[in-house]
Amino acid sequence: MELAELAVKKALDFGATEAEAYVQKVKRLWIEFADKIDSFKIIESMGMGLRVAVNKKLAIHSTSILSEKEVEEAAEKTVKIAKVAPEDPYWRHLNKEFGKSPAQGYFDDKLEAIEYSEIIEKLSVAIDKMKEYDNRVKPTRGMLMASISNTTILSSYGERNERKETHLTAWMRAKAEEHGEKSTGTEHCEVRFWNEMNLEEMAVRAAEKAVKFLKAKPIESGKLPVIVRNQVFASILGVILSGPINADWVQKGRSPLSNKLGMQVAAQNINIFDDGTLRGGWRTRPFDDEGHPTQKTTVIGNGILKNYLYDSYTALKDNAESTGNAFRSQYWMPPQPQPTNLALEPGNVSLKEMIQETKRGIFIDETIGEWLSNPVSGNLSATITHGYLIENGELTKPIKGVVISGNFYEILKDGIELIGNDLRNYMQNYAPTVKLKEITIAGK
């Protein structure tokens, strides 16, 4: 008997009324580098999260020790905790029916079979490109991670689903130095296929950016229009909206979007989707972490709030259908509703056109601290580390060290002037470049 099956069976034997085992095996290759490759790690990990219900009492316990003895003990411990837990009055049952969507582009056969030397070679070439770009530039830090994971979910309702996924991320930073002035340029990408990872291009762009920012300075405080680069806006979108559109936040009174279904929460040209079937998307997969099929859900359509994102628990509580958004950040954590791939639908304006039609403003290329924005109040803040002043339709001076702030919900309603055509992702968040009418800048 496989261990997941054993865990479920033992949980029932110890007195559970329902049980679900979630087993994950992951192999990760992890390379750290600076101006040369520093280290290469091969990490093989596995673990099982066991969720049990004793009527309306719940517990989850996990272990990375996958032996029969430990699995039995884990089942016993989980049931023991559940028995003494207070009842959850809203608990009905685990997801009873598993299924699969026709999602594509979440597993790379080539990565599974790749020779390590190919990865090292491609990365070494990229590092050299960065060094050769300009003698003021030095690669200072970076990492490349590739993972192959295998997830099995099995429940006491006799259901079982299994999926294999690949994920690749790379991140690298160049530093430029001249006459005591220092600057950096950083690039990152998150993809599902080895062939989609263009390390050379990233290296050159990071180097180019570092050189351009040698003379960057803060500007005066004030209010200006800003153009926010796609990956930066994607990150902000995820930080602010992931929680408030989550049915759990709505049910618990934590979401500013509670009681707003069917209402205008954004300008008419704003469409935001959650799409677990997006081809090659960062969180694309055929079923969620409770075995429910993934789907495409309209969150905001023509500015109107259409749907919240559900897992089976929150759906049963609202008498709604799960939207296939159950997500376990790690195998040992309980599933919660979370976006799969959250996307702001692109428009048709190019970045070039956006810059050309701006008399005075800022193009924001990179920020830090945007994750400090507050999804509950909508307070948006980020520190620009790499921005350009736009004067009469052209990028002029590089800018650093100014803080932007505004309210994201107000921006959604009437703050977005233009929506770009260049959709890109920061992990599971997707957005095109956007131009905001005006935002507060705290500077000198």
Place this chain on the structure above:
Amino acid sequence: MEIEGEMEKIVKKAVDLGVSQVDVRYQQYDYELITVENKTLKSYSSRRLSGLGIKVALNGSVGYASTCDLNYASLEKTLENAIKAAKSIKKEEKHMVEAKVSQIEMKSPYKIDPIDVAPEEKVSAALDANKAAWIDEKIKSAITRLGISKDYRIFISSEGSKVATETTMIGMAHESVAKSNGIMERVPYQESKCAGYEFIESMDLNSFAADISALAVDAVKSKTPPAGTYAVVVDQNVIGLLLHEAFGHASEGDLVSTRESVLYGKIGSQVASEHVTIIDEGIIEGGYFYPFDDEGVKKEKTVVVENGILKSYLHDKTSAYQFNVASTGNGRAQDFENLPIVRQTNYYMKPGDYKFEELIEDVDFGIYIRGKGGGGGQVEVGMGTFTFGVGPSKIMKNGELTETVRGVVISGFILETLKTIDAVGKDLTVRTSIFGGCGKMGQTVRVGFGGPHVRVRKMTVGGR
């Protein structure tokens, strides 16, 4: 312990295979998290993680492999993987200093083992705290978490070191969300300690959550501050965060050796005002217990800045080699799946001699920046830019605290901001957290930070 024998066999085998240096690290990590939302138990999760990682140095290159499967055949395969990884990058040169050989076992002190406390008792403590949060009809949501961890690590190296450490930690976190006139605000806060369940028993669970709710209610009624650059007084939480983000990361030897950090080449120079002395220390009251690092090196007290002069960077064995100094015991790994890199331990500012009233009395207009309810921070060490979100704060006018402001974000440049510190308080507090940690290169580790109240003459404050 049985595993120690297996680890020693792996070390011997690696040496036999021609590996010049090998570190074997075992870890067993137990963790429990109880979450109560709106007076109901949301989840009780517990976790046991154990495994082993092997680091090999071979012809100057480093390979690493880890596994959760602890039977000996799997450990041998893991060693092969580590060697294979090292060989795949064989052209590189990598050197490390030697560590002083230590053979020791150390445990953080506690009275009541929190893992052994009955689950229902822990659940009821979290429920009690949560129920006390509903002080006002403006409170719309309240989340309480009780966290417990026990981190046991064994380090055995071919140099002859054998170090075992155990750190037991516990804490409670709470977040209240308040809504008033269509505006929502949330205030999170937590208290943790390297201790046992006696820490929870000593807490006043009623006032813990009620105070956080009161702050949320106060904040939701308040405005955001005017954007600009001001004089500020920061509290102990914020100075800790500020030093950790704004200076600590830039002082990490690996970031300095690649010249990524703005502190490169600054040893012996003035990097902060003369009032500033900064220390990194492995064991301090209120902080995270970290007596030895993950390279088997004792974490000594490191004076990073003394009276404004940069004295030392933080080092692991690799960065120490590059600077021709000894490791300061800052080679830390999140867990057995990760290689140690240079990390802070408990990073704090040494107290001065000002009273709080003296710090604010000559500020005409500024902000008293408070950490409670804040959200953390980030730094870009190359450009020297830092930023972080703090809690509801107070406007200072003519030497007095006036109205509350919310949504405060502060930002500055590492080498400029600390030079504008002109007064340092006497009230040192160091804190740690079981709920969060510090992230770098994909690894999160627990840290401690703090300091006294400090006056900073120029800080950029983002508002609306």
